[in-house]
Amino acid sequence: MSRALETALTGPVEEVAPNLLGLRLRTELAEGQTEVVITEVEAYAGGRDPASHAFTGQTPRNASMFGPRGTLYVYRSYGIHWCMNIVTGDRGDPSAVLLRGGRPVTGADVMARRRGRSDHLADGPGKLTQALGVGGDANGTSVFEGPVTLLDTAGVSGQIIATPRVGISKAVAWPWRFVLVDG
DNA sequence: GGCAAGATCCTCT
DNA sequence: GAGGATCTTGCCA
Numbered sequence: 001m002s003r004a005l006e007t008a009l010t011g012p013v014e015e016v017a018p019n020l021l022g023l024r025l026r027t028e029l030a031e032g033q034t035e036v037v038i039t040e041v042e043a044y045a046g047g048r049d050p051a052s053h054a055f056t057g058q059t060p061r062n063a064s065m066f067g068p069r070g071t072l073y074v075y076r077s078y079g080i081h082w083c084m085n086i087v088t089g090d091r092g093d094p095s096a097v098l099l100r101g102g103r104p105v106t107g108a109d110v111m112a113r114r115r116g117r118s119d120h121l122a123d124g125p126g127k128l129t130q131a132l133g134v135g136g137d138a139n140g141t142s143v144f145e146g147p148v149t150l151l152d153t154a155g156v157s158g159q160i161i162a163t164p165r166v167g168i169s170k171a172v173a174w175p176w177r178f179v180l181v182d183g
Numbered sequence: 184g185g186c187a188a189g190a191t192c193c194t195c196t
Numbered sequence: 197g198a199g200g201a202t203c204t205t206g207c208c209a
Contacts, residue, residue, distance in 0.1 A: 044190075045199085051190075052190090053190080053205095056206090059205075059206070061204080061205060061206085074190070075190085075204090075205095076201070076203070076204060076205095077189070077190065077191055077192095078188095078191050078192085078201085078203080078204095079189090079191060079201080079203030079204060080191070080192075080201070080203075081191050081192070081201040083190060083191080087192090098190055100190085120192095124191070124192070125190070125191070126192060127191090127192075143189050152204055165190075166190075167189085167190050167191070168189095168190055169188090169189085
């Protein structure tokens with residue numbers, strides 16, 4: 001694993017979240033290798049964030065958010081989609097970054113097969129997990145060990161903008177959504 | 184044991 | 197632009 005990557009995940013989640021933009025996320029499964037550049041994230045600050053799933057404390061569902069830094073928290077959204085977070089807090093601190101979107105760089109054909117279409121492969125939380133083949137079995141695994149692996153930046157340049165978060169009903173005004181735009 | 188809400192996506196009009 | 201699909205979790209009785 002890369003010490004630099006672990007350092008990039010260390011600190012207040014709202015400062016760590018933009019660090020993830022431009023990094024690569026890779027899965028290597030039977031269907032083939034797929035890799036995206038992370039272009040959209042949201043910060044969720046666990047116990048001090050009313051919009052976080054961990055705000056009311058630890059439950060069986062969100063237990064992986066209380067794991068060590070780099071743990072994946074994967075949950076089912078609206079009974080249909082999977083959404084993926086990377087834990088950034090120390091063990092016991094459920095701060096995490098929701099991965100909302102990415103740009104395919106490797107294995108776009110594999111993603112298209114998984115998605116059943118060739119456009120909009122990973123431009124949303126549910127689409128990203130589907131394109132990468134990530135599901136509930138990845139919950140609790142570490143991005144430093146796989147099967148979902150966080151990799152260093154591909155040298156992507158761009159501008160980072162902060163906006164309010166999407167799809168939540170609490171603390172909606174906090175500008176904790178970060179987007180990488182071409183620069 | 185029942186109920187309400189949810190960090191979404193796709194199709195159709 | 198609007199609405200339906202679909203199901204798990206957590207809370208309350």
